[in-house]
Amino acid sequence: MTDVRSTDRLTPAEAAAVLALAAAADEADGVQPLSEDGVLGLRGDAHRHLLSTADDGDLAGYAYLSGTSGELVVHPKHRLRGHGTALLAAAGALLGGDGGLQFWAHGDEPAARAFAEKAGFTRSRVLWQMRRPLADLPDVPLPADVRVRAFVPGQDDAAWLGVNSRAFAHHPEQGRWAEGDLRLRFAEPWFDPAGFLLAVDPADDHLLGFHWTKVHPAEGGEPAIGEIYVLGVDPGGHRRGLGAALSVAGLRHLGGRGLSHALLYVDESNTAAVALYRRLGFEIHSTDVQYTRAS
Structure with a gap:
């Protein structure tokens, strides 16, 4: 069973682990999975952080919520093992049905689109980099x-x-x-x-x-x-x-x-x-x- 823990503030070691996870995803996918707001939020208490741990104790996935919106990333070597689904479920549980849940996907990749649609999400907003x-x-x-x-x-x-x-x-x-x-x-x-x-x-x-x-x-x-x-x-x-x-x-x-x-x-x-x-x-x-x- 995938273990997901939530916290209002990350330790310096946890924040460093999230940045390392994001860097691994960037290298694999060719797109940064966390926005500037997501990175800045690692140092404060404005976001609700969700950490998914692999069987070996490594950080396998990370998500955060700012209000009802956030971002989610799973380490490339831990994908297709339920971590993304578990993080979404934990985020939904935090909101308790109070408002819709929104997550950003950077790069408009087919894999992210398929994952979102399977989880019941629909495309609601598009941000262009020009x-x-x-x-x-x-x-x-x-x-x-x-x-x-x-x-x-x-x-x-x-x-x-x-x-x-x-x-x-x-x-x-x-x-x-x-x-x-x-x-x-x-x-x-x-x-x-x-x-x-x-x-x-x-x-x-x-x-x-x-x-x-x-x-x-x-x-x-x-x-x-x-x-x-x-x-x-x-x-x-x-x-x-x-x-x-x-x-x-x-x-x-x-x-x-x-x-x-x-x-x-x-x-x-x-x-x-x-x-x-x-x-x-x-x-x-x-x-x-x-x-x-x-x-």
Whole structure:
């Protein structure tokens, strides 16, 4: 019988074992099984962690829940032995039928699709990763009544959280960010306030929008790549064309770092954002799928 244990906080050794499991799955499948939120959650108590143990005591599978949504991964050498099914059952038991259960599958792989369908899940959300070269960027000037400056940690936190929550009011993850989410990312080695661009009103420094960029370091045979990490415009202080202008400003910043390409993530259903990014030259690179099972 597969043993699954749940906990609100992982020990450092358990977190390291999860990262090693995820790395083994990435090597076997060619896709990272845990998102940034999943990795950051290994260090805190915001997620409910589920650990499936093999007969030899090794970590065979891992899942977490954040609310009703999460991710799941089974070590390649322990697949087809019931660990994934046991983790899903344990996650459902934690919710107790209170709301539907959602899990992300990265890469839109046939094996993940078959597993989800067999377990009674249906495809409910699609997230695209889009990419473009950083050469030949379009010329999109900022509105005349806007200036751009770098984010100042400790000074701009509250204003940014307010604009972020309004810009992503209907987004199931981004719009819920609080101060703790910011602090987690400030502590990450990739965080660079110079690449966290704020669009402000020159008259009073009122925050109008932002483009938070990120640089992913070179890994394996893959070169370093930039990212439009979070891009938002305050719907209450909208300046026409600010989203496109901020996009290009951030891409130029990334190009100035010596990077050759940039990526972003966007919901397939966000037609306005997809249209903007296509106009800026981005094309679909890969697909993640969220599967949902009703309670």
